[in-house]
Amino acid sequence: MRATGNILFSGVGGQGILLASEITAYSLLAAGFDAKKSEVHGMAQRGGSVTAHLRYGDRVYSPLIEPGRADIQVAFEMMEAVRYLPYLHKDSKVIVNTQRILPPAVATGKTTYPEEVLAHLTVHRIAVVCVDAFDLAREVGEVRTANMVMVGALSVFLPVDPAIYEQVIGTRVPERFREVNLQAFAAGRRASA
Amino acid sequence: MTKISNESIWLSGNEAIALGAFEAGVKVASGYPGTPSTEILENLSRYDGVYTEWAPNEKVGLEVAIGASFAGVRALATMKHVGLNVAADPLFTASYTGVRGGLVVVTADDPEMHSSQNEQDNRNYAFAAKVPMLEPSDPAEAKEFLKLAFALSEQLDTPVLFRITTRIAHVKGVVRKGERETSAVTAGIEKVPGKFVMLPAMARKRRVAVEARMLECRKMAETMDCNRIEKGNTKRGFITSGVSYLYVKEAFPDAAVLKLGMCWPLPEEMIRTFAASVEELFIVEELDPFLELHIKAMGIACHGKDLIPNQGELNTTIVRSAIDPSTSAKLFPAVDLPPRPPNMCPGCPHRGIFYNLSKMKVFVSGDIGCYTLGFLPPLSAMDTTVCMGASVPIAHGMAKALGEGAHDKIVAVIGDSTFIHSGITGLINTVYNDSASTLIILDNSITAMTGQQQNPASGGNIKGEAASAIDLETLCRAIGVKNVFTVNPHDIPGTKKVMKEAVALTEPSVIISRAPCVLLPEMKGKKTVAYFTNQDNCTGCMACIRLGCPAISWTAFAEGEAEIRGYKKSQKGISKIDEILCNACGQCASLCKFKAITRGEEK
Numbered sequence: 001m002r003a004t005g006n007i008l009f010s011g012v013g014g015q016g017i018l019l020a021s022e023i024t025a026y027s028l029l030a031a032g033f034d035a036k037k038s039e040v041h042g043m044a045q046r047g048g049s050v051t052a053h054l055r056y057g058d059r060v061y062s063p064l065i066e067p068g069r070a071d072i073q074v075a076f077e078m079m080e081a082v083r084y085l086p087y088l089h090k091d092s093k094v095i096v097n098t099q100r101i102l103p104p105a106v107a108t109g110k111t112t113y114p115e116e117v118l119a120h121l122t123v124h125r126i127a128v129v130c131v132d133a134f135d136l137a138r139e140v141g142e143v144r145t146a147n148m149v150m151v152g153a154l155s156v157f158l159p160v161d162p163a164i165y166e167q168v169i170g171t172r173v174p175e176r177f178r179e180v181n182l183q184a185f186a187a188g189r190r191a192s193a
Numbered sequence: 194m195t196k197i198s199n200e201s202i203w204l205s206g207n208e209a210i211a212l213g214a215f216e217a218g219v220k221v222a223s224g225y226p227g228t229p230s231t232e233i234l235e236n237l238s239r240y241d242g243v244y245t246e247w248a249p250n251e252k253v254g255l256e257v258a259i260g261a262s263f264a265g266v267r268a269l270a271t272m273k274h275v276g277l278n279v280a281a282d283p284l285f286t287a288s289y290t291g292v293r294g295g296l297v298v299v300t301a302d303d304p305e306m307h308s309s310q311n312e313q314d315n316r317n318y319a320f321a322a323k324v325p326m327l328e329p330s331d332p333a334e335a336k337e338f339l340k341l342a343f344a345l346s347e348q349l350d351t352p353v354l355f356r357i358t359t360r361i362a363h364v365k366g367v368v369r370k371g372e373r374e375t376s377a378v379t380a381g382i383e384k385v386p387g388k389f390v391m392l393p394a395m396a397r398k399r400r401v402a403v404e405a406r407m408l409e410c411r412k413m414a415e416t417m418d419c420n421r422i423e424k425g426n427t428k429r430g431f432i433t434s435g436v437s438y439l440y441v442k443e444a445f446p447d448a449a450v451l452k453l454g455m456c457w458p459l460p461e462e463m464i465r466t467f468a469a470s471v472e473e474l475f476i477v478e479e480l481d482p483f484l485e486l487h488i489k490a491m492g493i494a495c496h497g498k499d500l501i502p503n504q505g506e507l508n509t510t511i512v513r514s515a516i517d518p519s520t521s522a523k524l525f526p527a528v529d530l531p532p533r534p535p536n537m538c539p540g541c542p543h544r545g546i547f548y549n550l551s552k553m554k555v556f557v558s559g560d561i562g563c564y565t566l567g568f569l570p571p572l573s574a575m576d577t578t579v580c581m582g583a584s585v586p587i588a589h590g591m592a593k594a595l596g597e598g599a600h601d602k603i604v605a606v607i608g609d610s611t612f613i614h615s616g617i618t619g620l621i622n623t624v625y626n627d628s629a630s631t632l633i634i635l636d637n638s639i640t641a642m643t644g645q646q647q648n649p650a651s652g653g654n655i656k657g658e659a660a661s662a663i664d665l666e667t668l669c670r671a672i673g674v675k676n677v678f679t680v681n682p683h684d685i686p687g688t689k690k691v692m693k694e695a696v697a698l699t700e701p702s703v704i705i706s707r708a709p710c711v712l713l714p715e716m717k718g719k720k721t722v723a724y725f726t727n728q729d730n731c732t733g734c735m736a737c738i739r740l741g742c743p744a745i746s747w748t749a750f751a752e753g754e755a756e757i758r759g760y761k762k763s764q765k766g767i768s769k770i771d772e773i774l775c776n777a778c779g780q781c782a783s784l785c786k787f788k789a790i791t792r793g794e795e796k
Binding site: 012013025026029034035036037038039040047048049060061062063064066067068079080082083085086088089102103104105106107108109111112113114117120124 | 307360363439442443508523527530533534535536738739743
């Protein structure tokens with residue numbers, strides 16, 4: 001019996017976290033794992049901080065990752081890489097898109113964006129993989145594929161053959177965006193390999 | 194094995210319920226959008242052979258389903274937990290009439306209040322309305338149990354309540370496709386007055402039938418597959434249902450478990466047998482001590498809410514550490530970060546109205562929708578939110594309580610869909626009983642918060658086909674409102690003039706704020722020419738910043754930076770528009786007095 005793996009996705013509503021977690025989940029399923037994913041819709045989606053919990057293994061019961069048990073966190077924004085610190089453990093890996101999105105209190109000048117925010121992770125010796133997903137997406141020619149760059153960066157750490165991901169992307173992404181998404185996926189893999 | 198294939202697919206609980214309804218041969222489904230229930234009807238509307246619709250509210254939705262059931266077809270009504278309060282009236286009497294075609298009511302509860310104003314536990318409705326309730330634990334069970342619910346409904350001549358929670362509705366898991374069933378009931382008109390006409394004399398007879406049915410259901414519960422004992426270590430035994438079962442299985446994988454798929458009525462003999470077989474009995478359930486109360490009433494000793502919290506969601510950690518406090522793990526501490534609450538979108542038409550309200554020093558009686566976010570800073574322009582439609586009567590009640598001189602201090606705010614849901618009757622009361630409160634209807638042509646559902650004023654049906662659209666101005670006038678104004682909320686100064694005029698009136702007034710939601714597909718598809726900040730002209734007055742638009746941000750100047758950059762020495766910083774995020778509503782431009790905000794084409 002294989003242990004259940006826990007992947008926490010975090011970011012800001014509207015960043016494409018949903019699709020990224022779906023592609024990852026379908027790839028795990030295609031590789032023969034059971035998988036459950038939990039997310040929250042409604043009010044939280046309006047530009048707020050959002051998460052998706054993805055768990056995989058031989059048989060997954062609970063859809064929620066326990067605090068202290070997320071093996072990998074995929075953060076789409078720097079501050080959102082730190083907000084869920086209690087979910088991490090000493091061997092967790094955090095893959096972070098080095099983008100800053102200003103929350104309302106920062107955008108309106110009430111406070112400032114925290115300096116060196118990722119130091120809150122490294123101080124606990126948590127492994128941090130930085131990916132400039134926005135820049136890599138721009139390089140492949142479509143900034144909206146930043147989420148697929150993150151899927152690629154995550155894929156390096158999961159027990160799934162890259163060919164399976166490519167197959168899943170091929171079936172889940174509309175044809176005219178397929179090639180650019182595959183390129184974004186490959187760029188993400190190179191970035192964290 | 195769980196491997197996905199042609200037969201096994203990966204679905205959310207709500208998608209699984211839609212598939213279950215299709216496989217159960219449901220012919221008519223109605224409901225009102227509400228998180229976390231919305232996607233059930235949305236998905237079901239994509240299947241062939243099922244009629245689906247958005248009703249104006251949950252009461253109407255359930256009544257439509259009752260009608261379909263009386264006509265002899267399988268019918269489904271869906272709603273969020275608080276929606277069942279609205280639909281409670283038909284539910285309690287449909288319990289007496291019973292059904293012809295199977296009738297199932299899905300209630301999607303929201304423990305933790307992810308997107309709700311309370312976290313009521315709707316299992317209590319099954320007890321109060323005297324109907325069976327099924328409660329699945331995951332998407333696979335959700336589909337199977339829904340089919341079971343229809344069979345049970347027809348077999349026992351009763352509506353069946355079907356309870357899910359957020360962690361079932363919005364969880365994805367592997368679901369196996371099944372065969373499509375057909376009901377044994379024949380569709381057609383059948384007059385059964387003794388059953389369908391609940392005059393007191395007939396209702397008294399049906400009251401007896403209700404008790405007989407529940408007794409039979411209780412007996413069936415003893416042998417139903419959805420209630421099962423999972424053998425294990427009997428030192429500790431757990432009785433649980435719904436998503437809590439999953440947390441028990443992870444926290445105590447070796448323990449004996451009695452899993453209840455039907456949480457009302459309860460299988461008393463099964464519970465007694467299980468309780469006698471374990472050394473210590475624990476009831477693990479979210480929110481109310483529903484199972485616990487009824488099990489204790491059987492005279493069975495057990496732990497429950499003495500250990501397990503009665504507020505918020507549970508999870509594996511909460512369950513484990515409530516029962517074994519020594520297992521609490523040491524966690525990394527949370528870091529104090531600027532919060533990131535949800536916010537109205539860039540270009541949201543509501544923002545302009547709330548900006549004006551924030552300047553008007555009025556009490557804002559609010560309602561349920563995206564616009565409830567008008568409560569948050571920097572606008573902070575909402576002073577009450579209770580339930581769907583409450584904004585209008587609350588404003589009237591306050592006006593009556595405060596009497597003369599208060600007419601210009603109270604404004605009610607409601608969305609188009611919420612106004613139709615249950616605001617219209619409140620407005621009738623305001624006019625009939627004559628108070629001078631002002632109502633603002635935020636008409637963005639869609640039910641936005643739940644993710645873009647059509648409504649009776651939007652001009653489309655659930656499938657997006659053209660449908661009749663209510664003319665809100667004419668409706669308000671027909672109710673008897675003499676002062677009806679229509680404004681473009683993106684023109685902030687122009688709207689302010691109208692708002693001041695309406696509020697000053699000594700008789701009822703309605704302002705219809707009309708501009709489409711920026712998330713509408715037709716709005717998203719529009720190639721907008723973004724506004725941009727002409728920073729040479731920016732004086733740092735912060736007028737645009739005070740809108741709280743996510744596309745506008747403030748950059749503070751360092752010591753002496755203003756002068757070096759050629760601004761007045763006293764200027765504190767400058768604002769900037771993110772042209773990628775900007776949806777070109779122009780609200781900020783309508784506020785800027787220094788020509789610092791201009792449209793791209795005017796560059």
